[in-house]
Ligand SMILES: Nc1ncnc2c1ncn2[C@@H]1O[C@H](COP(=O)(O)OP(=O)(O)OP(=O)(O)O)[C@@H](O)[C@H]1O
């Protein structure tokens with residue numbers, strides 16, 4: 001019988017102790033690793049989302065809110081810009097492209113983004129393929145035609161030719177302080193939503209999935225907004241539109257002519273009283289800092305758990321070596337050397353650590369996968385949690401840690417005296 | 425084959441005169457002291473000279489505390505004598521390093537104990553295989569041989585049972601099979617029947633005598649069971665004040 005065989009049998013002969021130790025190792029590893037996987041995925045995902053957008057201009061306020069609402073469709077939009085301001089941007093020589101975004105309404109629980117056809121020409125890098133591609137139908141051509149993000153179409157089960165009732169997200173949401181459009185509003189059964197029935201969107205196209213938050217958007221001609229809110233003004237029963245300038249523009253995606261142009265715009269506009277300019281990549285970097293803090297915390301917790309895991313390996317193997325003094329003595333009497341006994345204990349430690357780390361890696365990926373599903377469901381941000389090369393190193397590290405933890409019990413086994421422990 | 429191998433191995437280490445090949449065990453003025461609690465040495469084994477031939481079956485008799493177990497442990501290379509020389513199968517056991525004694529023990533000694541000393545986590549078959557693992561013999565055929573050994577001690581139907589699932593007599597049978605695992609030239613047994621009821625003890629003793637004879641092994645049994653001693657042609661009284669003359673020492677006490 002080989003040393004491996006004996007070590008394995010020893011572990012199996014005290015299953016509760018062994019499994020507990022394996023579990024502690026696995027949890028220690030899984031905690032840290034899953035967070036690492038998720039934050040790596042988040043970094044990649046967030047960076048990917050901001051790629052097509054050089055500058056975003058919105059009303060004065062929180063830059064994070066501006067990015068989160070217009071790019072990630074996660075936050076309620078801020079105040080509107082005036083059309084004059086938008087016109088001045090269009091006239092600016094430093095602006096190569098200015099795509100308007102009108103936001104604040106929702107339909108069927110998803111944000112409605114009013115824009116123009118230029119939006120669909122955005123590319124992740126200059127000269128690259130367009131970000132938005134049609135899976136079905138066509139892009140909108142006139143007001144009240146809607147192009148649905150992939151997740152919207154899938155979740156609502158809509159296809160070109162279907163109708164989509166519109167509603168205002170802004171009033172109710174701003175008052176209730178909600179970030180997400182309200183599902184109930186989309187029903188539009190009675191009361192103030194009744195008049196929306198006269199402005200249903202016609203679904204004309206479905207986008208291919210981009211695995212970003214944009215998959216949760218409903219894209220319509222900006223003029224739809226204007227007309228709906230013109231109607232509001234006529235009905236005149238919706239409060240809270242002050243400062244919102246119905247039909248106005250919530251944000252403008254700006255492609256500057258050059259790098260210097262970008263910085264000039266950034267400084268000029270931010271110095272003025274009307275609007276703010278944001279580099280989305282910069283805002284996302286700030287989010288990374290926040291992520292980094294969370295990571296550090298979880299890494300700390302993970303290290304503590306791994307320390308406990310090491311202790312538990314030491315304690316479990318040491319007590320086993322004491323408990324099995326007689327067995328060890330018997331092995332010696334059968335001709336096993338001190339070194340062999342030491343090897344057996346070390347192999348036990350290595351087995352526990354390897355099992356624990358394999359289980360930990362598996363657990364980490366399961367956790368990360370579940371988290372990424374939750375994130376995808378909530379934000380349409382797709383996070384890939386593939387195997388990272390670091391994981392192999394971590395696994396090996398844990399096995400080495402296990403061996404180190406096994407050293408003390410191994411030395412205990414090495415030192416045990418045959419004659420004293422062999423009950424004759 | 426096994427003998428010449430061992431001889432070749434020890435020749436380098438010793439290079440001194442060896443006892444003739446018909447002798448398996450030879451003790452010259454072997455004694456053992458242990459440090460007592462007050463620091464003074466406590467004599468565990470009074471000086472003894474002893475010669476045992478190959479295939480001989482010898483009983484060690486003597487009152488409790490006379491040093492029977494100590495002597496067996498010295499023969500097995502588990503402990504070293506305080507003084508004197510020990511040869512087993514041509515090997516000067518007392519001059520071997522600890523790891524060399526481990527190897528020697530794995531290859532040349534089979535040991536049966538009063539309380540069996542089986543490993544509780546392993547089946548009968550595995551307990552036998554375990555012993556094979558520490559000898560130099562190749563792995564091939566281990567499985568079959570272990571099964572045959574258990575069959576020889578009458579446990580062919582209990583291969584997969586763990587010690588806890590076996591009666592004490594059956595456990596001792598497993599222990600005997602395990603002791604024979606590496607075809608050792610010397611089989612030691614320390615009170616092999618003391619934990620068993622009378623009839624089971626007799627059967628175990630007969631089994632020991634029979635299998636050691638069949639295997640061509642020398643058998644040394646320590647016991648203070650007078651009844652058991654009658655089955656041996658030679659009984660060595662341990663612990664008597666012995667005066668060094670080999671004649672006196674090898675003067676076997678025949679009881680009966
Ligand atoms: N490791 C040890 N340390 C100190 N004294 C020891 C040790 N081992 C044995 N002795 C002592 O040596 C003496 C002989 O012990 P041993 O076990 O060899 O006797 P025994 O003849 O086998 O007795 P029994 O018939 O009771 O088994 C005893 O007095 C015992 O206390």
Ligand SMILES: [Mg+2]
Nearest residue numbers: 424492493614
């Ligand atoms: Mg004894």
